[in-house]
Amino acid sequence: MKKFNIRKVLDGLKEQASSSVSSGQSGAPENNLMHETLQSENFQLCKTVRHGFPYQPSSMAHDPVQKILAIGTQSGALRLFGRPGVECYCQHESGAAVISLQFLINEGALVSALADDSVHLWNLRQRRPAILHSLKFNRERITFVHLPFQSKWLYIGTEKGNIHIVNVESFTLSGYVIMWNKAIELSSKAHPGPVVHISDNPMDEGKLIIGYEAGIVVLWDLKSKKADYRYTYDEAIHSVAWHHEGKQFICSHSDGTLTIWNIKGQGKPFQTITPHGKQPKDGKKPEPCKPILKVEYKTTRLGDPFMILSGGLSYDTVGRRPCLTVMHGKSTAVLEMDYPIVDFLTLCETPYSNDFQEPYAVVVLLEKDLVVIDLAQNGYPIFENPYPLTIHESPVTCCEYFADCPVDLIPALYSVGSRQKRQGYSKKEWPISGGNWGLGTQSYPEIIITGHADGTVKFWDASAIMLQVLYKLKTAKVFEKSRNNKEDKQNTEIVDEDPFAIQIMAWCPESRMLCVAGVSANLIIYRFSRQEITTEVVQLLEVRLQYEVNDMESPPEGGGGGDRDLPTPGAASPSPQTTGPPTHPSTSSNSSDGVRDNVPCLKVRSTPLKQSSGYQVELVVQLVWVSGEPPQQITSLALNSSYGLIVFGNSNGLAVVDYLQKTVLLNLGTVELYGSNDPYQRQARSPRKTRQPAGGNGLCDINEGSASEDRCKSPTSVLASNHQQFYNGGGGRGDHRDNSFSRSRSSSVTSIDKEAREAITSFHFCETFARKGDSAITPCLYVGTSLGTVLAVALNLPPAGEQRLLQPVIVLPSGTLARLKGSILRMAFLDNTGTFLPPAFETWYEPNAAGADSEERDKARKRRPVSVSPSTSQELQESQYAVVCSEKQAKVIALPSQNCIFKHSITETSFVLRADVVQMNIGNCVACFCANGHIMTLSLPGLRPLLDVNYLPLTDMRIARTFCFTNLGQAMYLTSPTEIQRITYSQETCENLQEMLGELFTPVETPEAPNRGFFKGLFGGGATSLDREELFGETQAGKASRGLAQHIPGPQGLEGMKGAASGVVADLARARIALDERGQKLGELDERTAAMLASADSFGKHAHDMMLKCKDKKWYQF
Secondary structure, X not given: OOOOOHHHHHHHHHHHHHHHHHHHOOOOHHHHHOOOOOOXXXXXXXXXXXXXXXXXXXXXXXXXXXXXXXXXXXXXXXXXXXXXXXXXXXXXXXXXXXXXXXXXXXXXXXXXXXXXXXXXXXXXXXXXXXEEEEEEEOOOOEEEEEXXXXXXXXXXXXXXXXXXXXXXXXXXXXXXEEOHHHHOOOOOOOOOOOEEEEEEEOOEEEEEEEEEOOOEEEEEEOOOOEEEEEEEOOOOEEEEEEOOOOOEEEEEEOOOOEEEEEOOOOOOOOEEEOOOOOOOOOOOOOOOEOOEEEEEEEOOOOOOOEEEEEEOOEOOOOOOOOEEEEEEOOEEEEEEOOOOEEEEEEEEOOOOOOOOOOEEEEEEEEOOOEEEEEOOOOOOOEXXXXXXXXXXXXXXXXXXXXXXXXXXXXHHHHHHHHHHOOOOOOOOOXXXXXXEOOOOXXXXXXXXXXXXXXXXXXXXXXXXXXXXXXXXXXXXXXXXXXXXXXOOOOOOOOEOXXXXXXXXXXXXXXXXXXXXXXXXXXXXXXXXXXXXEEEOOOOEEEEOOOXXXXXXXXXXXXXOOOOOOOOOEOOOOOOOEEEOOOOOHHHOOOOOOOOOOOOEOOOEOOXXXXXXXXXXXXXXXXXXXXXXXXXXXXXXXXXXXXXOEEEEEOOOEEEEEEOOOOEEEEEEEHHHHHHHHOOOEOOOOOOOOOXXXXXXXXXXXXXXXXXXXXXXXXXXOOXXXXXXXXXXXXXXXXXXXXXXXXXXXXXXXXXXXXXXXXXXXXXXXXXXXXXXXXXXXXXXXXXXXXXXXXXXXXXXXXXXXXXXXXXXXXXXXXXXXXXXXXXXXXXXXXXXXXXXXXXXXXXXXXXXXXXXXXXXXXXXXXXXXXXXXXXXXXXXXXXXXXXXXXXXXXXXXXXXXXXXXXXXXXXXXOOEEEEEEEEEOOEEEEEEEEOOOEEEEEEOOOOOEEEEEEOOOOOOHHHHXXXXXXXXXXXXXXXXXXXXXXXXXXXXXHHHHHHHOOEOOOOOOOOOOOOOOHHHHHHOOOOEOOOHHHHHOHHHHOEOOOOOEEEEEOHHHHHHHHOXXXXXXXHHHHHHHHHHXXXXXXXXXXXXXXXXXXXXXXXXXXXXXXXHHHOOOXXXXX
């Protein structure tokens, strides 16, 4: 029988009454006190810019005149790069892989060919490129695309071996087709395979070279419509490249060989080279090597030509990294790459193929990197890459986003980060330098912080929709390196991989204090300093945090949770141990029966630690094993520089640490925070029943309620279970969530399962009323739990200065403030006018200063005065308002009366993944991101819905873990393992976005064509031009088969018509579509009629021939 709880009924009645106040009584006193300035028209959601390396790249192109680079990906994305800070992201709607890209050089346009056999023309003359035309092939698969310089005719090679020609201005097919059976020998019975290469002779535009996969190369005469020469080799062809004089070409083959052919010597290759093959002494063919996937042949006016190739290594080089080979004269340089090569391009001084190319750099597109090699310097150094392409250098595990930071913060981080740069780069400027920067008015500083699987933390300057790395912090330096011995019985790590991975970060921009929590249940507190120091002994605290319900026989008395003089052990007993040097006995010994106890997961280094300028270790805090149970991973974290405190929690409880005095102030189980007023009936749990972290809110793959003893996997491991855990970002919000992102949870249960634990999910430091009815505000810590409870903890701080370092800080649990449905995600405070109250902070000072600087440091260490205090005229009114947001609800609670004055149900069918109280230009609001993909904003304090957009139809773990809101309408998330997507929900930013974006196309004069010279002009040498318009036009070539490909107008055409609203415009649009469809049907009818006429003509011709043949014959001659 279900237990009846009258208190729940009363709470429900009170909440209904308060919700009716918020929704129905607009004339309530609370509404009169605060006028809400934000309205729905202040919000609009749109993507701003995407940063990072293009995920799974598949193709690349370069415009040598505009100096911009395009990269296509396997998901149909296009990334365009100009000078540093000029980037653009586009997406093909189909999502098919981009197999080829071709610039219309210096025209501001780009052609893309996709794996779904569609070809698209992009207009790059606008800040947000758009598709002008598309052509979808129905019968043939596209394998190769070639667009000659200053030509409007695009060659498209197919899997069947045919070549079709497209006019890029109208995006229509020409009737001129090169059929495979006409290109090869008539006597050849085998199909030559797909087209792998098309290019015209640099000296004769009328001659086209066609490479077929089976090993056949054909020199095709466009005017006579026949093959001039055919070149056959017994190995498959991967690529072909011309010598600029048009008399020779080079092929790369699948056996690792290069063959050089004279165009008039079709019997055998002029020369065969195996760059990486061992040459046998008996004159036989060298041993086969791996395929040479691409070769480029570039000439110089004064020196030897360059032959640049990828692949071709011998098969006995097992484990060798992918290589790019540069052959120049007699020298061969083999350049090892970190990742497999996707494509490479040689950058040359001229766009003309019939002149000396003068190569100066090679752009190498790798699977996870972009490398540019300087060919002009000895040793071929690489250029320093100015783009933010190293986000994924180690997998990202968490993110934080800060807008409107202190103005001196970015210069300070850049100053210390510039000393970390590598040496040995090319001294030349970055060669991809096209485009112009935007002229946006958004000038406030923005910083993104990323935590990574290898323990690094990166600070990025994200101001003005750009991204630049400022500083890189390696947290793993604090610990000893693991020996990776899985059979070691003394091994205490709780993750199999990446034990140093960052899980949560807390940062105070004003004081520059940083605290990071790792997956191995450890915290590191950092101070920022411009001076280099050497730390002899790293300060260490070990905390024993244990969950024991059966120790709760005598709960503390007193208000809410009782008052305590601290440090006092609670449910976690014995008391937390504090150690000085890391060689404390507890870190190296187990109990007598072999059970791990009082042992941390990682060992802090015992040797002196040299710390360069930047972030320097202040204190390390580690949770230890308890009676054979590993410590639970940290689920929430908060830092306050004014109080000198950090607080962290997990599924066992919470601990408050004074990092100034290096002591643990409070170590409590979650249950003890309630004291005698615990609303839940908890059952005792054996401490050894499960060794797996049950409430740890890390990036781990954990089955809920499982008693398995498998170790927790790392943040980068594959998430395969039905129920998954993840960290929700920022201040440690998050809890168990299953893979489908749909579940319902309520805090109004009256009992808890044996294995369930109430995890700490959020913290908030503030200066507010600690208890109901208090008349004065005091420093407080508010605690949110996974069962929807908000609890208050009062902080009694000594005076600032020397007393702060000598007298203890008193921590007093003060009872429950509110209960909501779902885990508590975010808490914030407003004053009686609705103004946001930020937590107290101290300004930054140089911690290693000496002399006169130390006096300035002492002045700066005084705590920031609190600007909010209840005046005497408001004694009977509310002085502050607490904003609390959970997975399901948001509430606004008046203080000190603790009455709920506004309440809003955010979602019933889903749950909130991330919630933040953010400051806009003219007010504050609550921003929420739900698991069903909706992004919402609520007004404050009234909690009116202002924005609700179904932004992401599908949500995955990466987005859930990295989504962040910040002030002034900015947000971000990791859209792929290598890319950050930034969005805005501010109408003002959306309106100014066009001006903020950079321009890709800039007017540049095309270089002059090479001079033919007097004698070449006199005797007929030099390049020969071709009137392609006459040859491929409809007059001479006729019409193409309509069923071969379908023309699709760009979004500005057909989509614009379909999107017409109503009335005459809509009628005209529908009529236009109907006419298009009618025209297509008439075209098909016309095609069938033409075929019947051709058949009739053929029949008539045969009949006429038969009549002439039989005309003079007698009847007996038949």
